Amino acid sequence: MTFPVVGMVGGGQLARMTHEAGIPLGIRFRILSDTPQDSAAQVVSDVTVGDYRDLDTLRAFARGCDVVTFDHEHVPVEHLRALQAEGVTVRPGPDALVHAQDKGVMRARLAQIGAPCPRNRIVADAADVTRFAAEGAGYPVVLKTVRGGYDGKGVWFARSEADAADAFKAGVPVLAEERVDFVRELAANVVRSPHGQAVAYPVAESVQVDGVCDTVIAPAPNLPEELSAQAQRLALTVASELGVVGHLAVELFETRGPDGTPGILVNELAMRPHNSGHWSMDGAATSQFANHLRAVLDLPLGDPRPRARWTVMANVLGGDYPDMYAGYLHCMARDPGLKIHMYGKDVKPGRKVGHVTTYGDDLADVRERARHAADYLRGTIDE
Amino acid sequence: MTFPVVGMVGGGQLARMTHEAGIPLGIRFRILSDTPQDSAAQVVSDVTVGDYRDLDTLRAFARGCDVVTFDHEHVPVEHLRALQAEGVTVRPGPDALVHAQDKGVMRARLAQIGAPCPRNRIVADAADVTRFAAEGAGYPVVLKTVRGGYDGKGVWFARSEADAADAFKAGVPVLAEERVDFVRELAANVVRSPHGQAVAYPVAESVQVDGVCDTVIAPAPNLPEELSAQAQRLALTVASELGVVGHLAVELFETRGPDGTPGILVNELAMRPHNSGHWSMDGAATSQFANHLRAVLDLPLGDPRPRARWTVMANVLGGDYPDMYAGYLHCMARDPGLKIHMYGKDVKPGRKVGHVTTYGDDLADVRERARHAADYLRGTIDE
Numbered sequence: 001m002t003f004p005v006v007g008m009v010g011g012g013q014l015a016r017m018t019h020e021a022g023i024p025l026g027i028r029f030r031i032l033s034d035t036p037q038d039s040a041a042q043v044v045s046d047v048t049v050g051d052y053r054d055l056d057t058l059r060a061f062a063r064g065c066d067v068v069t070f071d072h073e074h075v076p077v078e079h080l081r082a083l084q085a086e087g088v089t090v091r092p093g094p095d096a097l098v099h100a101q102d103k104g105v106m107r108a109r110l111a112q113i114g115a116p117c118p119r120n121r122i123v124a125d126a127a128d129v130t131r132f133a134a135e136g137a138g139y140p141v142v143l144k145t146v147r148g149g150y151d152g153k154g155v156w157f158a159r160s161e162a163d164a165a166d167a168f169k170a171g172v173p174v175l176a177e178e179r180v181d182f183v184r185e186l187a188a189n190v191v192r193s194p195h196g197q198a199v200a201y202p203v204a205e206s207v208q209v210d211g212v213c214d215t216v217i218a219p220a221p222n223l224p225e226e227l228s229a230q231a232q233r234l235a236l237t238v239a240s241e242l243g244v245v246g247h248l249a250v251e252l253f254e255t256r257g258p259d260g261t262p263g264i265l266v267n268e269l270a271m272r273p274h275n276s277g278h279w280s281m282d283g284a285a286t287s288q289f290a291n292h293l294r295a296v297l298d299l300p301l302g303d304p305r306p307r308a309r310w311t312v313m314a315n316v317l318g319g320d321y322p323d324m325y326a327g328y329l330h331c332m333a334r335d336p337g338l339k340i341h342m343y344g345k346d347v348k349p350g351r352k353v354g355h356v357t358t359y360g361d362d363l364a365d366v367r368e369r370a371r372h373a374a375d376y377l378r379g380t381i382d383e
Numbered sequence: 384m385t386f387p388v389v390g391m392v393g394g395g396q397l398a399r400m401t402h403e404a405g406i407p408l409g410i411r412f413r414i415l416s417d418t419p420q421d422s423a424a425q426v427v428s429d430v431t432v433g434d435y436r437d438l439d440t441l442r443a444f445a446r447g448c449d450v451v452t453f454d455h456e457h458v459p460v461e462h463l464r465a466l467q468a469e470g471v472t473v474r475p476g477p478d479a480l481v482h483a484q485d486k487g488v489m490r491a492r493l494a495q496i497g498a499p500c501p502r503n504r505i506v507a508d509a510a511d512v513t514r515f516a517a518e519g520a521g522y523p524v525v526l527k528t529v530r531g532g533y534d535g536k537g538v539w540f541a542r543s544e545a546d547a548a549d550a551f552k553a554g555v556p557v558l559a560e561e562r563v564d565f566v567r568e569l570a571a572n573v574v575r576s577p578h579g580q581a582v583a584y585p586v587a588e589s590v591q592v593d594g595v596c597d598t599v600i601a602p603a604p605n606l607p608e609e610l611s612a613q614a615q616r617l618a619l620t621v622a623s624e625l626g627v628v629g630h631l632a633v634e635l636f637e638t639r640g641p642d643g644t645p646g647i648l649v650n651e652l653a654m655r656p657h658n659s660g661h662w663s664m665d666g667a668a669t670s671q672f673a674n675h676l677r678a679v680l681d682l683p684l685g686d687p688r689p690r691a692r693w694t695v696m697a698n699v700l701g702g703d704y705p706d707m708y709a710g711y712l713h714c715m716a717r718d719p720g721l722k723i724h725m726y727g728k729d730v731k732p733g734r735k736v737g738h739v740t741t742y743g744d745d746l747a748d749v750r751e752r753a754r755h756a757a758d759y760l761r762g763t764i765d766e
Contacts, residue, residue, distance in 0.1 A: 002708045003727070020406045023399065023426050024664075026708070026725025026737065043406050045428050281407075285720055300715035307690060325385045325409070332683035337668055342409025344386070354409065 003027050004297060005064055009052050010071030011038030013343035013352070014273045014289075017281065018071065019044045021289035027297070031071075032061045039343045040071070055079045062088045069246060069296045070272050073100040074148075091194065091245040091296040092271045099242050100271040103175045104146040113241045115234060116265050118253070119178040122146070129164040129176055137178035143167035144175045155211065180265055182253035186220055187276030188235035191247050191291040191301055198239060199291065199304040200232040201284060206251065206276045212350070215370065216313045218279045218306060221363060227254070227262050234264065247292040249274030275315065275352070280304070282339045282357040283311025308359035310366045314374035316354040318347040321379025324354065331356075331373045338373050386410050387680060390444055392435050393454030394421030396726040396735070397656045397672075400664065401454065402427045404672035410680070414454075415444045422726045423454070438462045445471045452629060452679045453655050456483040457531075474577065474628040474679040475654045482625050483654040486558045487529040496624045498617060499648050501636070502561040505529070512547040512559055520561035526550035527558045538594065563648055565636035569603055570659030571618035574630050574674040574684055581622055582674065582687040583615040584667060589634065589659050595733070598753065599696045601662045601689060604746060610637070610645050617647065630675040632657030658698070658735070663687070665722045665740040666694025691742035693749045697757035699737040701730040704762025707737065714739075714756045721756050 011033025286302025394416025669685025
């Protein structure tokens, strides 16, 4: 048997869904999980429990893997460079991944390649934030720790210099960004393989609530064709210029200029399967997870085209109601076309514990079905 | 967490693909596998290795399972009755499953419920086969061991009394059946839940080569609507009358009467996900595996409707070429819409080691793509 071994660092839901996509490929899949109870560790046969911040743990895990990839971006790049030097194939590699780890590095590189970004620079303290505001952006200013933030964590909206002080309390480097008056958020998802083949998924709309992705609609409704093509080209350029291998999510702001001209600005990058691409599991010919695996294995990529006119994904967040399974009866009976994806995670308020997908020809109906199921499973509604 | 534990007896590809379908449901899935290397044991986290013919092994496996189901029909019904008596939920139950284990019991019951079958009766010896032939069917006669046959094993085509003797050498009960002059083979796949909900998949055409399923086309091309409805009604009746819970495959012969009237006859029953339903993984809104799980958990069933005009599944049989993975490069590059499903099994000539699926609007194209990929992976063609 020459079927390869893919090692994924991380035991979260992205690893869980990658395993699901790997089963039909016949590959062998192993994960490095923080605990034996992690989302992916519940369903994967080959689990190493250990700390991804420890180089020896990574070394032992990588032994026998044909390629090592990631369900998160937190593995120190110096460890990845050490593994590479020892002959381990790491995809995406550290030179790409650093742009998803460090927002300062990311912004500097995006500026080099001419990718449109909000005004931004590293700021030293609250007074420096005021200077940044005075340079043109004005208050409010968005402050982000350059490392470690996600889902609204490590992000502040400073309306004044007094507000801005909060972001510096941890003593870590902070990036200031202009607060963009955007129309909506978009996601341009692409997958790139080592030999340079790339595919682009339809640009999706990502609806955020309280800084967390709530709903994704694919394709983004009423997106001008030119803007859609521009977003896809941009994501393909970023993937190519940064040497990304695997799935790349480019989170975008859709903007309108003073004269109403539509535009896009890059918000964030993620170099792994991404929440904004979950719709592809039920809505595209090839899911982001299957294509991520094909890319890191340097196999030809699969068709990224949608299988339905509209696909809507809604995240299921933990609520007050801990028993998500009890909701299946009503949701499945109400909507035989509903696709439920639960992650095996304990319910905690606000935690992403699953998602649902619906598809069809009538966007309003497809949205309502997804919204209803997500709210019902969470316990927000009871009929 | 109230997510249930489903135990599946068997570690073959059906258990492997059921695990794949169970991951998004968030359920816990365990298998009883003959060896740690079995197809499903490679990808399932919770594996018990043991012999399903041993009641104590089954007992230990069933402990903590909310429901026990099967990837094959070979578990002795007396063991299942013992488990039931001890409070284990077994789906399908032994009273249904016996019809898939014993062709004599199956034929007698189908006659009772008026399901159209080839002429048949249990025969005692070769001379009795000649008497059966004289009763109207004539030679050749199909002889089948009532238990344990599959994929052409345990089946004889006897052209004469001398031929017939072979079937009696093992000393096991033998069923004689009229050799049906059929137009083609069909499969009517349905899923039924304990509270009596049932769904019917589109009737598919099953193309057999040397007694082994080679290609399945869904829906069956040029099938008269009336015959399709008749086949679906028949399968739903069988499921209901026999008390099947889970997936039921009714393998059918499509016939023409002397006046050209189309008809159907029941060939075989399988009470588990079935090769003739693999197309549903890529071609239907809900796969047979997801619906089998929903049925044995008594959850509302999912939409069985096709997602494409035509879906074709071709089995990948082992050939002389042991390295199936090497073929991915060419097959995936040639056809980005191809869906490959490999089972992790060692290649042996004639063994089912995987399947491929294609779908689209043009049947000739869809068939050619599936055929090409299956032949290329097997090594029958090299371009």
